[in-house]
Amino acid sequence: MKKWYAVIGDPISHSLSPFMHDYWFEKHGIDASYIPVHVEPKQLEQALHSMKLLGNSGFNITLPHKQAAIPLLNELDETARIMNAVNTVVAKNGRLKGFNTDGDGFVRSLLSYPVDKDGALLVIGAGGAARGISFALSRAGFSNITITNRTFRRAQELAEEIDSKAIVLTEAESNLSEFNTIVQTTSVGLTEEALPLSLTHLGSGSVVADIIYNPLETPFLKESKARGCLVLNGVGMFVNQGAIAFEKWTGIRPDTEGMIKLITEKLGGNHVN
Numbered sequence: 001m002k003k004w005y006a007v008i009g010d011p012i013s014h015s016l017s018p019f020m021h022d023y024w025f026e027k028h029g030i031d032a033s034y035i036p037v038h039v040e041p042k043q044l045e046q047a048l049h050s051m052k053l054l055g056n057s058g059f060n061i062t063l064p065h066k067q068a069a070i071p072l073l074n075e076l077d078e079t080a081r082i083m084n085a086v087n088t089v090v091a092k093n094g095r096l097k098g099f100n101t102d103g104d105g106f107v108r109s110l111l112s113y114p115v116d117k118d119g120a121l122l123v124i125g126a127g128g129a130a131r132g133i134s135f136a137l138s139r140a141g142f143s144n145i146t147i148t149n150r151t152f153r154r155a156q157e158l159a160e161e162i163d164s165k166a167i168v169l170t171e172a173e174s175n176l177s178e179f180n181t182i183v184q185t186t187s188v189g190l191t192e193e194a195l196p197l198s199l200t201h202l203g204s205g206s207v208v209a210d211i212i213y214n215p216l217e218t219p220f221l222k223e224s225k226a227r228g229c230l231v232l233n234g235v236g237m238f239v240n241q242g243a244i245a246f247e248k249w250t251g252i253r254p255d256t257e258g259m260i261k262l263i264t265e266k267l268g269g270n271h272v273n
């Protein structure tokens with residue numbers, strides 16, 4: 001019987017997940033489809049109930065439901081519990097199990113670049129994405145993580161949880177050249193031409209990541225590239241979080257490099273490093 005998967009969110013029409021998963025289903029000869037479902041916050045409980053009723057096999061959860069869905073699920077994987085957010089659900093035998101593949105998706109994407117796991121790594125931001133990424137980096141063996149954030153208290157709390165250190169933004173700015181890898185996780189640059197911190201002291205040769213993927217090149221990445229750094233945007237994280245979800249649903253590890261190129265083209269750009 002044909003299987004069906006979905007992504008739920010509000011808004012949802014912009015989502016690139018249906019394109020990505022349908023492409024992989026077709027490529028692997030899997031008789032399944034992936035549907036975007038617009039779910040408003042007040043409809044969430046009913047929507048999840050309907051997923052079970054209608055024989056859904058798995059779905060992604062995007063904004064604004066990543067946290068609100070938690071009490072509505074039957075089971076939670078450790079990644080989702082740590083992040084207190086769910087982006088992937090596996091539906092089996094009438095039960096829904098929540099996962100969070102964002103952090104591991106980012107790490108997979110980063111590891112395709114020449115990064116030193118023992119080198120100094122700076123995470124800018126301490127929100128939901130930073131949390132998942134920091135835990136995943138720590139689990140993957142990155143041993144020298146520092147966290148900075150506009151609200152310092154949040155950076156301190158996160159740093160304590162992963163046994164790393166926190167510094168204030170101004171200290172991060174003046175010591176930027178000491179970091180081999182810099183990971184920008186705030187929403188700054190998403191809608192406005194702004195930087196989360198000054199890049200005046202950024203040295204050349206660092207690997208600089210921004211998890212935003214639309215725009216493909218934030219002001220933060222533009223300036224880092226101009227200063228001689230190797231940059232990566234959030235397309236790799238988006239594709240890899242989807243690939244991990246796909247693996248959970250089908251047991252198949254899909255091609256991510258080709259998908260990164262396709263998504264980049266869809267967003268109007270060339271695949272650039």
Ligand code: NDP
Nearest residue numbers: 125126127128129130150151154185186187211234237238
């Ligand atoms: P949160 O709201 O949980 O966290 C936002 C973070 O941005 C906080 O650290 C916040 O600092 C900081 N911030 C917000 N505005 C400013 C500002 N004006 N100046 C300085 N810092 C600021 O969001 P998420 O962590 O969930 O998401 C962050 C970004 O990650 C989004 O842009 C989202 O698009 C992207 N993302 C990308 C994914 C991908 O697949 N590539 C997946 C998931 C998210 P403070 O604590 O001080 O408020």
